[in-house]
Amino acid sequence: MADSSFDVVSKVDRQEVDNALNQAAKELSQRFDFRGTNSSIDWAGEEAVTLQADTEERLLAALEVFKDKLVKRGISLKAFDAGDPQQSGKAYKLSGTIVQGIESEKAKKIAKAIRDEGFKGVQAQIQGDQLRVTGKKRDDLQAVIALLKAQDFGIPLQFTNYR
Numbered sequence: 778m779a780d781s782s783f784d785v786v787s788k789v790d791r792q793e794v795d796n797a798l799n800q801a802a803k804e805l806s807q808r809f810d811f812r813g814t815n816s817s818i819d820w821a822g823e824e825a826v827t828l829q830a831d832t833e834e835r836l837l838a839a840l841e842v843f844k845d846k847l848v849k850r851g852i853s854l855k856a857f858d859a860g861d862p863q864q865s866g867k868a869y870k871l872s873g874t875i876v877q878g879i880e881s882e883k884a885k886k887i888a889k890a891i892r893d894e895g896f897k898g899v900q901a902q903i904q905g906d907q908l909r910v911t912g913k914k915r916d917d918l919q920a921v922i923a924l925l926k927a928q929d930f931g932i933p934l935q936f937t938n939y940r
Contacts, residue, residue: 782911783939797846836869853933878906
């Protein structure tokens with residue numbers, strides 16, 4: 778019998794993030810409590826988002842609006858790494874990034890968690906920004922998925938290419 782495998786990835790649908798950002802921007806422009814506060818949210822590059830407002834309180838409220846839109850679009854908040862509010866002249870700004878891929882330190886932690894559980898014949902190999910998990914028994918692989926879902930590695934994990 779051939780080995781079974783799956784990939785552990787951390788990917789975010791950029792279009793869904795874009796939709797969430799556009800919905801948040803629209804809400805900031807329409808909501809009464811944001812009028813006259815110069816609140817805005819914009820892309821600041823491929824994976825970066827910038828929020829701005831006249832006060833720190835409105836900035837944090839705008840951040841909550843964006844987070845709410847992400848959740849409603851099925852995007853884990855672990856996929857958005859928000860920085861701290863910074864005062865810039867009279868305005869407050871906050872930059873955040875959309876986290877894509879599994880960085881090598883986290884990949885090592887995930888592989889170690891699988892090893893430490895002692896599954897027979899199950900191996901995890903780091904392949905770039907993802908992990909390939911192979912094993913003889915499908916039951917073992919499903920147990921690995923359950924194990925990884927039960928732990929918090931600080932990033933959203935998806936399981937793809939299950940064969």
